[in-house]
Amino acid sequence: MWDARSMPIGHVTRGTTGTNRLRRVDRWIAALPALRTADDPLVVDLGYGASATTALELRARLARVRPDVRVHGFEIEPERVRVARAQLEREPAAVRERVRFDVGGFEMPLPRGERPAVVRAFNVLRQYDESEVHDAWETMLGRLAPGGVLVEGTCNEVGRVASWFDVEAPGPRTFTISLHLGSLDSPLVVAERLPKTLIHHNVPGEPIHDYLRALDDAWRREAPRGTFGARQRFVAAAERVRDAGWPLVDGPRRWRLGELTVRAEAVLPH
Numbered sequence: 507m508w509d510a511r512s513m514p515i516g517h518v519t520r521g522t523t524g525t526n527r528l529r530r531v532d533r534w535i536a537a538l539p540a541l542r543t544a545d546d547p548l549v550v551d552l553g554y555g556a557s558a559t560t561a562l563e564l565r566a567r568l569a570r571v572r573p574d575v576r577v578h579g580f581e582i583e584p585e586r587v588r589v590a591r592a593q594l595e596r597e598p599a600a601v602r603e604r605v606r607f608d609v610g611g612f613e614m615p616l617p618r619g620e621r622p623a624v625v626r627a628f629n630v631l632r633q634y635d636e637s638e639v640h641d642a643w644e645t646m647l648g649r650l651a652p653g654g655v656l657v658e659g660t661c662n663e664v665g666r667v668a669s670w671f672d673v674e675a676p677g678p679r680t681f682t683i684s685l686h687l688g689s690l691d692s693p694l695v696v697a698e699r700l701p702k703t704l705i706h707h708n709v710p711g712e713p714i715h716d717y718l719r720a721l722d723d724a725w726r727r728e729a730p731r732g733t734f735g736a737r738q739r740f741v742a743a744a745e746r747v748r749d750a751g752w753p754l755v756d757g758p759r760r761w762r763l764g765e766l767t768v769r770a771e772a773v774l775p776h
């Protein structure tokens with residue numbers, strides 16, 4: 507059992523981060539009922555990295571739908587907490603009142619038994635061993651408020667290629683791919699940016715491999731639609747994927763953004 511005197515759970519990894527990098531997943535989080543209807547809209551940014559930037563962006567984006575949102579950033583590397591706190595000092599009081607940075611790991615040592623409605627853990631587990639993911643998820647899920655959501659995933663340096671799981675007790679609910687359509691050659695580009703749970707399973711015979719192939723095949727077949735724009739092409743490709751039997755959980759409004767969500771059980775490893 508974890509208690510407040512214990513060492514943070516996890517280990518220090520590279521702190522790479524960047525302005526606007528997480529805009530795609532932030533848009534997803536802003537639409538989550540778990541945030542919108544939360545009694546206490548507390549969001550944890552787990553492993554925010556070498557600066558406070560993406561945590562501050564998270565607060566600003568979510569405040570548009572929940573002005574009372576609070577963001578609590580945890581870093582396992584103490585110097586990154588010092589840097590983030592110094593950055594926060596330069597923010598207006600209205601921001602300072604709603605953002606905190608502390609040392610912590612997957613256990614998320616929140617004060618007074620607070621529980622987050624949402625945890626964003628982005629580009630954190632990527633640097634762990636696959637065998638460590640299950641326990642990390644369990645630990646984070648155990649800290650959520652009832653009905654809370656863990657959003658765990660990965661993206662490229664500039665945030666144009668991203669993918670993530672929406673994890674709710676007892677396990678992953680959906681898997682989302684989010685791609686910048688204006689620069690998209692093939693949806694297979696996401697293969698390098700899959701969550702740890704999937705990245706080593708993108709091989710023939712595994713569901714994630716079949717799913718990405720189905721999407722790429724549909725994208726190629728819809729190439730003629732490219733003359734009407736990448737959005738129309740991606741929407742048509744998504745329709746093909748759905749018609750082929752993949753349990754997509756959304757529709758054209760999100761497909762137009764280059765975003766495709768499927769039920770997680772359809773892509774999890776055998």
Ligand SMILES: C[S@@+](CC[C@H](N)C(=O)[O-])C[C@H]1O[C@@H](n2cnc3c(N)ncnc32)[C@H](O)[C@@H]1O
Nearest residue numbers: 516519521522523553554555582611612628629
């Ligand atoms: C690559 S950075 C990601 C920064 C930011 N989330 C982003 O996506 O731009 C990963 C950060 O996670 C931190 N980290 C790794 N394991 C952690 C854990 N168990 N608890 C808290 N932070 C952790 C590392 O110290 C590192 O700064």
